[in-house]
Amino acid sequence: MNRHVLPLILMMALGASAEGCASFHMNTPAGFAELGDNDDFAYRATNAEGVVVAVRSERNPLRGNLEFWSGAVSERLRAQGYTADGAPRPVQNASGLAGTQLRFARESNGRTLRYWVTVFVREGGGRVYLVEAGGDREVFDRATPAVERAIAGFST
Amino acid sequence: MRRNVMVWVWMGLAATAWSGCAASGAYPRASMAMQAGAPPSAPAMEPSVSVSSVSSVEEGASTGESERVDVAEQPAPAPQAPAPQAPGRAAPVRNLPGVTQATGPAGNTGQPAQPAQPAAATPATPAAMLIYTADIDLQTAREAVTPTLDRVIEAATAMGGYLLRRTDTSVQVRVPSARFRESLRTVEEFGEVLHRSVAAQDVSEEYRDLEVRLQNLRAVRRRLEEFLARAGSMTDALQVERELERVTREIDTLEGRLRFLGARVAFSLVTVNVRARPEGVIVAGPPIPPRRAIDLPVEWFRRVGLERLLDTRE
Numbered sequence A: 001m002n003r004h005v006l007p008l009i010l011m012m013a014l015g016a017s018a019e020g021c022a023s024f025h026m027n028t029p030a031g032f033a034e035l036g037d038n039d040d041f042a043y044r045a046t047n048a049e050g051v052v053v054a055v056r057s058e059r060n061p062l063r064g065n066l067e068f069w070s071g072a073v074s075e076r077l078r079a080q081g082y083t084a085d086g087a088p089r090p091v092q093n094a095s096g097l098a099g100t101q102l103r104f105a106r107e108s109n110g111r112t113l114r115y116w117v118t119v120f121v122r123e124g125g126g127r128v129y130l131v132e133a134g135g136d137r138e139v140f141d142r143a144t145p146a147v148e149r150a151i152a153g154f155s156t
Numbered sequence B: 001m002r003r004n005v006m007v008w009v010w011m012g013l014a015a016t017a018w019s020g021c022a023a024s025g026a027y028p029r030a031s032m033a034m035q036a037g038a039p040p041s042a043p044a045m046e047p048s049v050s051v052s053s054v055s056s057v058e059e060g061a062s063t064g065e066s067e068r069v070d071v072a073e074q075p076a077p078a079p080q081a082p083a084p085q086a087p088g089r090a091a092p093v094r095n096l097p098g099v100t101q102a103t104g105p106a107g108n109t110g111q112p113a114q115p116a117q118p119a120a121a122t123p124a125t126p127a128a129m130l131i132y133t134a135d136i137d138l139q140t141a142r143e144a145v146t147p148t149l150d151r152v153i154e155a156a157t158a159m160g161g162y163l164l165r166r167t168d169t170s171v172q173v174r175v176p177s178a179r180f181r182e183s184l185r186t187v188e189e190f191g192e193v194l195h196r197s198v199a200a201q202d203v204s205e206e207y208r209d210l211e212v213r214l215q216n217l218r219a220v221r222r223r224l225e226e227f228l229a230r231a232g233s234m235t236d237a238l239q240v241e242r243e244l245e246r247v248t249r250e251i252d253t254l255e256g257r258l259r260f261l262g263a264r265v266a267f268s269l270v271t272v273n274v275r276a277r278p279e280g281v282i283v284a285g286p287p288i289p290p291r292r293a294i295d296l297p298v299e300w301f302r303r304v305g306l307e308r309l310l311d312t313r314e
Helices: A002-022 A066-079 A137-152 B002-024 B029-035 B051-063 B142-158 B177-188 B204-230 B234-266 B306-310
Strands: A032-034 A043-047 A052-059 A089-092 A098-108 A111-121 A127-136 B130-140 B162-166 B170-176 B192-202 B267-276
Touching: A043 A137, A052 A137, A052 B306, A066 A098, A066 A111, A111 A137, A111 B306, A127 A137, A127 B306, B130 B142, B130 B177, B130 B234, B142 B162, B142 B170, B142 B177, B142 B267, B170 B177, B177 B192, B177 B267, B204 B234, B234 B267
Parallel strands: B130 B267
Antiparallel strands: A032 A043, A043 A052, A052 A127, A089 A098, A098 A111, A111 A127, B130 B192, B162 B170, B170 B267
């Protein structure tokens, strides 16, 4: 019996440990409602006007650092037609982890959309977090203070 | 008594019209008839002749086209045809007491003002009365449009002219006619001339007609004033006074028109439109190829973007 139970407990502990590595905390901004997770996002919330805040928590198989991932994401988005809205901004999350915030704009059906991607890479390169926020420019600008507070409160 | 006064009035007016017109070389129709020895149709012998019936002859001579007397038809020495006048020489406003040469706001007339003289005392000295106007379209660099408009105004002011109207791209100034040509030369140096047009309107005939009518009316007024002084009854006096008032009003109108024409002749209108030179067309080189999108063997990386973020249905 012990022989069978011990490996099971060991596996559960490892699993819990792995889950712990991927864990993060995100405060849902005032006026937003959580949408739950899906295949892409571990966390998502939206406000009534369609401004969305979400967190990707991904493995880092390439072991790239913050510079690599922020650069790669920036290049890919530019190649897709996004326009940089200012230079990348260095940020720090609530737990002291350094990150880079990329701000973009994009035209879509005559409207201008804002898209912010804040990249964090866990020390040792084990995990990449992308805190994304986006929406129509007008409504996004109104929600900017709440979005900034949410990003500042993101912790790993 | 009243009848006698009326007869005097008519005879006096007819005589005045005759002498006034003879002096100026113009003859109202009634006067011409008298000169030819034909019996005047005017009711000189009619006991019921009134001031108004006499004045209608004068009115007709002064207003009706058919009644207008052409100087060229007169037996008096025919006046010279208006000599062609260069744009740089403005004709003075002649023989209009109280009106010599129009002066603009700048106070420079461009011509010495002529002293006022009695109209009848001076023989008609025909000179072309020309109103000059010019339109010039200039092209300058975009940043030079406003400074060019400023320079046009400064130049006009320096010549004794004045600003009439200004918009973002055009300016209208009046310059002394004596310096009209000079002003055009100056303005044309301010930019590339795209279009230039100069026009002259000859108002000599109208001016002469007005002068003759004015002389006649003044003579009529003098006679009326004499009759008024001699009027024997209140009724006669009132009747003469009414007529005097009408004649005075007409004199004022003619004087105003003469002043207007004089001012237009003395100052020429110059309109300058300034356009910005079209910017040079940038010839596009071969299109820059889009940057090659980075791709990584990481599934989630390919899905980063607004489409996934804003799709809240899942």
